[in-house]
Amino acid sequence: MVVRKEFMKILWNWKDKKVIKVVTGVRRCGKSTLLSQFKSEVEKLGECNTISINFDDLENEFLCDYHVLYKHLRGKITAGQMNYVFLDEIQLVPQFEKVVNSLFLKDNVDIYITGSNAYMLSGEIATLLSGRYVEIKMLPFSFAEYAQFKSDFLKKEVTADETLYNEYVSVGGFPYVASISTDKNLVRDYIRGIYSTIVLKDIIQRKKLSDSDVLEKVCKFTLSNVGNLVSSKKVSDTLTSGGRKTSPATVENCYSALTESYLFYKATRYDIKGKEFLKSLEKYYAVDMGLRFFMLGIRTGDDGFILENVVYLELLRRGYEVYVGKYNDLEIDFVAKKDGLTEYYQVALSVREQSTLERELRPFRLMKDNYPKLLITLDNSNNIDHNGIIQIYAVKWLASA
Incomplete structure (x- = not known):
């Protein structure tokens, strides 16, 4: 497992600081691995207690009641030493913020949580935790990380050249994909699993979307139009003319779901001369090129738009x-x-x-x-x-x- 050095550095910088550390990002981008690696490093220091729960694990389903969870955690906290609490995919616990907030009040508890949906930091949740958390935004492997992983995995130096770049943009940067990149069928099946999990767990269940077909068509349209300014009306008109009648409001709801689940990122327009943000039209960029490979297959003529998407994500990774x-x-x-x-x-x-x-x-x-x-x-x-x-x-x- 490659160490995501930049993210690990951020966690070390915030260790023992009186804020809740919230690691967010699309499913399977490496959040759980990051917390596991950090937990192991913390344990090496000794003189501490670590508590770790992954809510994607069926064995922990009984803890998805926030009262039960708080009682469980309170029973594991050790007095007289620092307790490091790691809660993975916490958004699966309704009203989890009450548990986190109560733990935060204890002087000997340092809290780290992950989530795969932006909704977990919106509305009343954000209000309750306001000023008490720092968000660490994760993405799949960058090109540099992909090259490093390939070198470590193959146990030989892999040059970060244009050949590797072409491989990277064809299969994407989800960490596990880097180990199966030579088998495109395996890559497609793996990303299909990620997409299906996000649609079922993070979108349909929470957003109550009854028509996953429209969601998929919006997703495909957006992947086909990376680099182009779009609007909900334009998308709905395109889908309607293609035989799938829908409305701008439905498309807007789909975009809200796709961005909240980190499958896409919205880039708003900025008037440089007028120094103001514009309310009409925006661009959407995919979180990973593997998603494009899964939804659209290998297509020619889109290399410039793919590069634009990759550069956008790299700028986000660099903190812009x-x-x-x-x-x-x-x-x-x-x-x-x-x-x-x-x-x-x-x-x-x-x-x-x-x-x-x-x-x-x-x-x-x-x-x-x-x-x-x-x-x-x-x-x-x-x-x-x-x-x-x-x-x-x-x-x-x-x-x-």
Whole structure:
């Protein structure tokens, strides 16, 4: 099992701090493994008590009553030493926040929880835990992590080159997939299991969606239109014209479910000139390219959109808030903000043709600010400086994480 060093570092930084550590992310992205590895490291320090419960395990189903859970945990807490409590897939416990909040009040309890649905940190739950938790957002393997895992798994150095990149974007970065990547049928079956679990456990049961067929069609439409601005009306019109009558409200409900379960991330539009967020149209990016492989199969002609999706996720991994930029009537692929700083990104499969290069650079050249402007492509070359606009080879940039 590869150690997710960045996430592990975050947990160590927050260890024994008086906040609840909440690890969120799509199912099977590595949350449980992260907590297990961290728990093992904590136990090596000695002089502590660890308590761990995975609510996906049927043996723990009786603990899904929050009264029973609290009594169970209270009985396991040891006085006179620090108790580290790890609660995996806590969203399966209705009103879990009451348990977590009560444990939080104890000075000798340090709490770590995971969840696979954004709903667990919304509404009344967020209000009750307000100011008492820090969210650690996990994603499947980055390209750099994928390369490291392959090296460890195969027990030989695997070069993070374009060949490996092509493998990565065809099967995705779910940790277990990296060990079965040579068998596309196994990959497809594994991701089908993840998708089915999310639809059944995290969407249909909670959102009370009666028609999973519409949900799947919205999912496929979105995967086919990565990189394009979409609206609920546009999607509903497309599905209706294709023989599946639906409404914008239904599509909106589907998008809410897909983003809450971390299958997709929504990138809102930002008017760079007006310095305001726009309420109409947005882009949706898949959490992992393996989902695209499972839903659509291998398709040609979409490599540029796949690269855009991969770059978006990488910016999230690096801690940026990411938006789709608008400057006058032109689009900037990404406006990335972190720690008060702003960077602009354009993503293109290739800019070897002069007309394509000029099209990608044009928005940057019209902008008057001095924020970093980067053009990321799959053209294999060293960094190129276009009068302050830096062109970067995507594979090298992804491998440098």
